[in-house]
Amino acid sequence: MTRRSGPGPRPSKGRPEGSTTDQRLLDSRGDSDWVHTDPWRVLKIQAEFVEGFNDLAELGPAIAVFGSARIPPENPSYQLGVKIGGALADAGFTVITGGGPGAMEAANKGATEAGGESVGLGIELPWEARLNDYVTFGLNFRYFFVRKMMFVKYSQGYVVLPGGIGTLDEMFEAMTLSQTLKITTFPIVLMGVEHWSGLIDWMKGSMLSDARIRQSDLDMLTLTDDVDEAVALMVAARDRHA
Numbered sequence: 711m712t713r714r715s716g717p718g719p720r721p722s723k724g725r726p727e728g729s730t731t732d733q734r735l736l737d738s739r740g741d742s743d744w745v746h747t748d749p750w751r752v753l754k755i756q757a758e759f760v761e762g763f764n765d766l767a768e769l770g771p772a773i774a775v776f777g778s779a780r781i782p783p784e785n786p787s788y789q790l791g792v793k794i795g796g797a798l799a800d801a802g803f804t805v806i807t808g809g810g811p812g813a814m815e816a817a818n819k820g821a822t823e824a825g826g827e828s829v830g831l832g833i834e835l836p837w838e839a840r841l842n843d844y845v846t847f848g849l850n851f852r853y854f855f856v857r858k859m860m861f862v863k864y865s866q867g868y869v870v871l872p873g874g875i876g877t878l879d880e881m882f883e884a885m886t887l888s889q890t891l892k893i894t895t896f897p898i899v900l901m902g903v904e905h906w907s908g909l910i911d912w913m914k915g916s917m918l919s920d921a922r923i924r925q926s927d928l929d930m931l932t933l934t935d936d937v938d939e940a941v942a943l944m945v946a947a948r949d950r951h952a
């Protein structure tokens with residue numbers, strides 16, 4: 711794992727082009743030499759957990775903001791990301807994102823411009839990626855699953871802006887952990903009513919009506935376009951914690 715404070719390019723990992731550490735762990739096809747290195751990889755994984763725990767332990771109350779990596783600054787979701795990042799910072803929260811472009815950059819921008827703490831938990835990808843310019847403290851992870859645990863452990867709630875597969879993964883992971891009581895009092899706010907309504911309707915019409923989920927599962931989600939409502943929910947959860 712690499713670490714930096716302030717903007718700048720990610721350090722080079724000296725890895726084969728087009729391959730990531732996660733991929734070399736998970737993709738077991740091909741040369742069996744990789745298999746024999748798995749026990750040693752555990753030490754790398756362990757090191758990422760140790761460094762993450764060490765570097766994030768003093769963060770204070772934080773909210774993670776997720777959303778599409780692919781939207782430009784002109785997109786309305788980007789503007790919403792800036793607003794929610796700023797409002798969360800104004801309310802005293804550290805804002806944590808994946809440190810990438812799009813909605814992540816927007817939330818980091820809002821937090822930084824409001825004078826708040828703006829954290830980016832980046833991930834090694836097959837192409838050269840860098841933490842966005844609005845991250846004031848950043849960590850770069852090799853392993854997705856280690857990084858995902860850091861979001862859950864060091865934030866008190868999630869704000870989920872319109873996004874794609876990565877965003878859905880983050881949202882459903884939080885729902886799964888809440889449903890199974892691995893995390894408690896963890897607000898999940900979906901911002902962007904138009905974007906999310908279709909998914910919620912499908913969950914009601916299919917998952918709920920087929921008894922694959924309960925109404926209480928859907929109640930974990932708050933759907934809104936209202937930044938003040940989103941922040942108020944996070945503040946209420948923080949107050950309940952205190």
Ligand SMILES: C/C(=C\CNc1ncnc2c1ncn2[C@@H]1O[C@H](COP(=O)(O)O)[C@@H](O)[C@H]1O)CO
Nearest residue numbers: 776777778779780808810811873874875876877
């Ligand atoms: C697509 C491009 C770069 C991607 N870079 C990312 N950096 C950090 N985190 C990322 C990146 N891509 C996805 N994520 C995580 O998933 C969520 C967004 O995924 P989606 O599929 O776009 O919804 C996001 O919250 C991140 O945590 C090239 O510009």
